[in-house]
Amino acid sequence: MKDQLNEKELILKLKLGDESAFKVLVTNYQNKVYNVVLHILHHATDAEDAAHETFIQVYESISGFKEASSLSTWIYKIAIRKALEKIRKQKVRQKLQLMMPWWMPAEQNSIEALWLNPEIKFENKEQAKMIFKAIANLPNNQRIVFTLIRLQGMKHLEVSEIMKLSVKAIESLLTRAKENLKISLSPYKNKS
Amino acid sequence: MKHLTETQLDEMLYSISNIKEQRAPDYFYSKLMLKMEKEIKDSILNMNFKFIHVLYMVTFFLFINHIIYKKILEQRDSNSSRHIEALASTYDQIISN
Numbered sequence: 001m002k003d004q005l006n007e008k009e010l011i012l013k014l015k016l017g018d019e020s021a022f023k024v025l026v027t028n029y030q031n032k033v034y035n036v037v038l039h040i041l042h043h044a045t046d047a048e049d050a051a052h053e054t055f056i057q058v059y060e061s062i063s064g065f066k067e068a069s070s071l072s073t074w075i076y077k078i079a080i081r082k083a084l085e086k087i088r089k090q091k092v093r094q095k096l097q098l099m100m101p102w103w104m105p106a107e108q109n110s111i112e113a114l115w116l117n118p119e120i121k122f123e124n125k126e127q128a129k130m131i132f133k134a135i136a137n138l139p140n141n142q143r144i145v146f147t148l149i150r151l152q153g154m155k156h157l158e159v160s161e162i163m164k165l166s167v168k169a170i171e172s173l174l175t176r177a178k179e180n181l182k183i184s185l186s187p188y189k190n191k192s
Numbered sequence: 193m194k195h196l197t198e199t200q201l202d203e204m205l206y207s208i209s210n211i212k213e214q215r216a217p218d219y220f221y222s223k224l225m226l227k228m229e230k231e232i233k234d235s236i237l238n239m240n241f242k243f244i245h246v247l248y249m250v251t252f253f254l255f256i257n258h259i260i261y262k263k264i265l266e267q268r269d270s271n272s273s274r275h276i277e278a279l280a281s282t283y284d285q286i287i288s289n
Contacts, residue, residue, distance in 0.1 A: 023221065026220070026221050026224060027221070030216040030220050030221070031214070031215055031216050033216075034214065034215075034216040034217075034220070035214050038214060044217075048216075048217050048220070048223075051216065051220070052220075052223065052224050052227050055224055056224070056227065056228055056231065059228070127204060127207050128207060128208050131204060131205065131207070131208055132208070150205065151208075178198070178201060181196075181201060182195045182196040182197075182198075182200075182201050183195050183196075185196055185201065185204060186195045186196050
């Protein structure tokens with residue numbers, strides 16, 4: 001079965017330009033990539049765009065992939081880079097909206113896509129909304145580290161490879177992210 | 193205001209821990225293929241545009257060069273005839289003196 005191609009075979013086939021191998025790769029990674037970028041961007045359309053751009057970049061650069069890291073780490077690196085590019089574009093868009101509201105119509109952030117997830121129990125929806133909002137307000141690096149470790153379940157070492165930072169730096173970013181979340185979520189907890 | 197403790201934060205985060213993976217939007221692969229095809233078309237169009245642009249720039253450069261060269265030649269011609277006339281008039285003056 002093509003779905004059961006091992007990573008080495010898949011990479012080899014991708015390097016040879018095998019379209020069916022690319023389809024297998026997209027099928028295997030589309031949900032993971034989409035989830036990572038959605039948690040970083042909190043915007044469904046931008047997340048879909050970033051995920052598409054990730055796979056286009058994978059297709060274009062696979063010949064240069066030296067296999068120093070695993071395929072998934074390499075794909076996540078690209079996905080995060082694409083998400084950060086989108087964040088930069090979002091910021092420019094927001095500035096333009098402020099400067100020229102008549103020219104750039106305001107866009108709604110589709111953060112709801114996360115907390116309206118059917119996996120979240122109804123009684124937790126409000127709490128989930130608060131948590132995702134608090135995560136969205138974290139600085140970029142803290143948000144990425146928190147998302148990858150706490151929400152995607154990645155290991156510190158893997159995240160340090162993706163972010164090109166030391167494991168200590170990752171731990172420190174995670175601690176700071178948690179501290180910030182404790183502060184921003186405390187009014188909600190005190191209220192409830 | 194009292195901040196949350198580590199345990200309280202973990203409790204809160206537990207409420208979202210049952211989220212598995214969000215599924216990628218429907219027709220993700222088909223949309224990706226369309227985008228890739230569009231990108232290839234755009235890159236071909238861009239390449240053609242670049243070629244036309246370079247051709248236009250070279251033509252424009254040659255045209256400007258031609259005009260400047262023509263002007264220089266004309267100027268040189270008129271300068272040399274003026275020089276001969278001046279020489280002739282000086283010569284006349286010397287002769288008349």
